[in-house]
Amino acid sequence: MSPRHRNWFFPVSLILLTLAGFLLSVKLGAVRMTWQEIRAGLFSGGQFKDILIHLRLPRAILAYLVGAALALSGAILQGYFRNPLADPFILGVSSGASLGAVLSLEIGLTWTVFGFSSQSWLALLTSLLLVGSVYLISENQSPGRSESLLLTGIAAGAMASALTSFFLFRRADAYEQAVFWLLGSFSLSGWKEVWLLLPYFLLTLIISQYFAPEMNLLALGDEVAQSLGCPVKTIRRLFLFLATLLASFSVAVAGIIGFVGLIVPHSVRLLIGPDHRRLFLFSALTGGMMLVFCDLLARTVFSPSEIPIGVITAALGAPFFIYLLNRHQRGRS
Amino acid sequence: MKLLEVKNLEAGYNHLPVIHDISFDLEQGEFLAVCGPNGSGKSTLVKALQRLTPFTRGTVKLEGRNVFRLKTKEIAALLAYVPQVSDQVFDFTVEETVAMGRYVHQGHKLAGQLDKDRSEIEEAMRLTGVAALRQKNLSQLSGGERQRVLIARALAQETPVLLLDEPSSHLDINFQLQIYHLLQDLQIEKKKTILVAEHNLNLCIPYCHRLLFLKQGRIEAAGPPAEVINRKVIRRVFDLEVELRENTSSGLPEISFIHSAGRTVNKIEPGPETGAKN
Numbered sequence: 001m002s003p004r005h006r007n008w009f010f011p012v013s014l015i016l017l018t019l020a021g022f023l024l025s026v027k028l029g030a031v032r033m034t035w036q037e038i039r040a041g042l043f044s045g046g047q048f049k050d051i052l053i054h055l056r057l058p059r060a061i062l063a064y065l066v067g068a069a070l071a072l073s074g075a076i077l078q079g080y081f082r083n084p085l086a087d088p089f090i091l092g093v094s095s096g097a098s099l100g101a102v103l104s105l106e107i108g109l110t111w112t113v114f115g116f117s118s119q120s121w122l123a124l125l126t127s128l129l130l131v132g133s134v135y136l137i138s139e140n141q142s143p144g145r146s147e148s149l150l151l152t153g154i155a156a157g158a159m160a161s162a163l164t165s166f167f168l169f170r171r172a173d174a175y176e177q178a179v180f181w182l183l184g185s186f187s188l189s190g191w192k193e194v195w196l197l198l199p200y201f202l203l204t205l206i207i208s209q210y211f212a213p214e215m216n217l218l219a220l221g222d223e224v225a226q227s228l229g230c231p232v233k234t235i236r237r238l239f240l241f242l243a244t245l246l247a248s249f250s251v252a253v254a255g256i257i258g259f260v261g262l263i264v265p266h267s268v269r270l271l272i273g274p275d276h277r278r279l280f281l282f283s284a285l286t287g288g289m290m291l292v293f294c295d296l297l298a299r300t301v302f303s304p305s306e307i308p309i310g311v312i313t314a315a316l317g318a319p320f321f322i323y324l325l326n327r328h329q330r331g332r333s
Numbered sequence: 334m335k336l337l338e339v340k341n342l343e344a345g346y347n348h349l350p351v352i353h354d355i356s357f358d359l360e361q362g363e364f365l366a367v368c369g370p371n372g373s374g375k376s377t378l379v380k381a382l383q384r385l386t387p388f389t390r391g392t393v394k395l396e397g398r399n400v401f402r403l404k405t406k407e408i409a410a411l412l413a414y415v416p417q418v419s420d421q422v423f424d425f426t427v428e429e430t431v432a433m434g435r436y437v438h439q440g441h442k443l444a445g446q447l448d449k450d451r452s453e454i455e456e457a458m459r460l461t462g463v464a465a466l467r468q469k470n471l472s473q474l475s476g477g478e479r480q481r482v483l484i485a486r487a488l489a490q491e492t493p494v495l496l497l498d499e500p501s502s503h504l505d506i507n508f509q510l511q512i513y514h515l516l517q518d519l520q521i522e523k524k525k526t527i528l529v530a531e532h533n534l535n536l537c538i539p540y541c542h543r544l545l546f547l548k549q550g551r552i553e554a555a556g557p558p559a560e561v562i563n564r565k566v567i568r569r570v571f572d573l574e575v576e577l578r579e580n581t582s583s584g585l586p587e588i589s590f591i592h593s594a595g596r597t598v599n600k601i602e603p604g605p606e607t608g609a610k611n
Contacts, residue, residue, distance in 0.1 A: 082422045217433060219423045223385050224416055228490065229409030229437035274423035 021292035025060035071287020074261030088247035088261035092157035100126030183308030184257035344381030369547035375530035413487035434489030457488035477508030
């Protein structure tokens, strides 16, 4: 086995950082409390029970889940397109979702179903609808060509973004709500978002892990994958479906949080290699950890006001990513 | 009984057939080279046998079973395909790459890698001489080493037939010869049946039992090298006048270019004895 299999440093630091992230997330915030008060609030119900159980804890858990979901979705799509620059939003999930949210504001929908606003529902539906039609159009044109899927996705995404901008331009008062969608936020999140995302995320993680050997074959190219015995078409459809739904759910609960789904799988690949049997799991774990910290920063840096989390992920993620790429290039030559 | 029987094979992309009416058969342990001009369908033929082209018609029978009626995984257990070396986006190690050849034999996934898988992977790396490179990434290897890794992966697949798509392309002359020596060893020691698409005639002539010449997707000539390597066939297939000479080590015919009159070429001028010989 190669040295990177024996590398314990990465998993151990991942666990420690994740624990630290969760502890800091319940500790820090507008209301100050001591560790004793936190322990009491979480386990035996003190004066801070409500803040801890209904605000900070679900928010940290949701941030973790969304980060994990986006990173897993990105890892799947990077393998799917054999392109380390693919991200969960590459097929138009994000543009579709923001169009849905803005559309809901524009026509003034105010209903709520299962505790979720019309904006969340419309965001979910339009993003799925957009990716679905992108898939059908490209399959119709040139079946099985991922280049065609990619280009159709980019075109459809651009069209949806144009419409979103048009509606935003017409209604200046929708701006604040629109920012929630365009840059992401966990400011409104609670347990119901967690329960929506959790089962679907776990299911996807298990299925992806199970079919990771097939994804390894797909990464070699469709012809080679098939020649090695991989049922290429079925596996491709499965992974596209899983990744799209994962990204759409994430956007529906937390808005568009960019960059996590791009840099996390890419960085993890540089650290532990391209084998998807490890890459899927570790991307999810790293993405979750990273977003817990980003959300912590988003709500504490300018406390009591919050920065959109998308600003933090890009501002922190981009330099780190460039550092990692540089180090990797130097390590090679 | 013949191991591989191909009858009226037609295959191509976007419903445009590239090869037509291909029929031939192979016995176990036979070494066949498919040659022909660029675009004549060599690669398409190699791919079509494994049903890798978007459409295929006709029949390919292996051990009496119709390959086109089998599932992807069943085909991969009978025919292994060695693609041309190309850059990979995701940089797997040599060992990881060879291990992927075992996919077709891995039954229940949760069972993991069995002793049998391990020993086949080791054997494949040993035969191709890449065991010492196991922890290197593919991008760190030379073209010749990468080609051998891809052959190792195909060996790990444990199939009776190996299909290779221009295994000598992009290799220097030393590596080219190495690959053919390796293929011949596999054919003799492992009784592998080998089919290569090859553009370098002089390279494959001494190692293959038979040659199949394609032209515009159809078989133009077929037979043992001693029979089909002649000026008439080369003229028909390549539209090129050549001279034949005898290779001193194999005794087989070899292609020698004719450099047309009036063209400036480097020549050893007949002159004083002292000249070029030193």
